[in-house]
Amino acid sequence: MLAFIIQRLLQAVVVMLSVSFVSFALFQFVGDPINNMVGQDATEAQRELLRERLGLNEPWPLQFIHYIGNIIQGEFGLSYRLGIPVEDLIADRLPATMELVLVSAFMALALGVPMGVYTGLNRNSWLSRLFLTISLIGISLPTFVIGILLILIFGVWLQWLPTFGRAGVVDLGWWTTSFLTLDGWRSLIMPSITLALFQLTLIMRLIRAEMLEVLRTDYIKFARARGLRNRAVHFRHALKNTLVPVITITGLQIGSLLAFSIITETVFQWPGMGLLILQAIQFVDIPVMSSYLVLIAFLFVLINLVVDLLYFIVDPRLRLDSLSRGAH
């Protein structure tokens, strides 16, 4: 197990190094940072001085090491477009995206797991058919079309819900939240449904497939033969054994929630990280782009590490396996 963890950690470090190299290389290829910092009538001597002071005359491997050092200390440079430190921008936008992702992930799990169990147990009931039809729609509709449909129906025609922005935000100093006000929740409903629908259908289909698989196995038959109640068989024996793949997929899906939040945030003008990176791309704001690259890679590597470790916690067979191998 230890060897496995060390191997994974090494792999994570290699990934992070190559991603930060790419984002470092962006600075080298696009424009001259000096031009972005000084006025048009700065003399060549002033430019040279600034270049010397910022260490831009050093060989690039040395600059790269400085760059990594800065990232580790949480310094990502100044945004070309706004002139604000990128870390402040990110700290400003991160809560909006995180709350959106959190609510969507919760929604997808809280609805997807029971729906999956139900459709797995009652294969031919009309409700299962309904769920499966809905899930087919959820899989074939692109995220932005779901968002547009929701806006059209609930925002424009019925006028029940706000259609854009993040309302009712309470500033807690280090975090801004929309969980504390009714307006905040109302503005969260449509974006989070948009984001959750695809994940919900994925989790539901996965659980259904796994349940069907597990229910066919011998130990389920044996549990029934022992005269256990249905509830015990379904939840303690069957569902528990479907959870390993579900945890993996869910972990990976949190990553794709982060990615798909870019789309949802665009549709609903949600002021999160996704809008930030899109605007950065449109304005060629290299510091923001490269920081986003590093940050998102870090989040993904972290999620993957956690998922790998969860394997060992959830499935005792893996632990036993590696222990007995270690003992020999």
Place this chain on the structure above:
Amino acid sequence: MNSQHDLLEVNQGLIARLIDSFKRAQDSDLYYSFRRSPVIVSAFIITMIMFLAAFLAPWIAPHQTLDLKTLDLMNAYLPPAWEPNSDPNFLLGTDDQGRDILSGMMFGLRISLGVGFASVIVSAIVGTLLGLLSGYLGGRLDSFIMRVADVQLTFPAILIALLIDGIVGSLLPKAAYNELKLYVLVLAIAASQWVNFARTVRGSTLVEKNKEYVQAAKVIGVHPFWIMVRHVLPNVISPVLVIATLSLALAILTEATLSFLGVGVPPTSPSLGTLIRIGQQYLFSGEWWMTIFPSSALVILVLAVNLLGDWLRDALNPKLR
């Protein structure tokens, strides 16, 4: 006289062979399972109609939406023909510039399908080649390619396409932006999808390379390159077809999403995603047709291609028969 006679005979031979292979195709399992399922037949017909509409757009579209000279602002914001205050010339209504929505969709479909096909072809070729090399040669190259693939699989494809497209797009010189942007988009989508091809081909190559015919080819001294291309490749190619179909749906969706976000196709060649993005701004003022019709076309196309891909996967998989 004599040569004409020969030609006729050759022609007859060719036609006979064509009829023969057509009959064989009619007898095949694939055609049987195709005919048996009405859903698949309709998905196929819908896909074909969309392909034709896109391909023939310059000739059959009612209005030339890409030609700015034909536009008339007086025609802007017209609703679909069955609504009040509409113009029967514009069946599905017009957008803010007076462009016909139906014609715009046909030209948009053309670009969406063009980008989709191009990126699938690029990713299939690159992925198959890398998978073949990786599986057949093994060793360091194999572990390097597969490690890269593993890492890439942990990131969602859409994110990879977005970042490559956005970053490389921002490096393009302003003057050539419109010409080069489409190629960047194709490469970005292809780069987000090659892994599926590479992994599948590698898997089947590993199985094939230990079979007798490969051993035999090795013994008689065939160059490894030709073993890969002539002997292994034909035996691993059928899953590539399935993945390509499913990838086409994904590629169309990715292109639409990127264009919707405003980083995909250049403004000079509006795709379905661009139309949806433009239309979305008019949702609140009641002009729903600008965005709902292109969205429906996109959804129906993706659904139909997905159904075909799923069917092809099941039909070509002998285990499921």
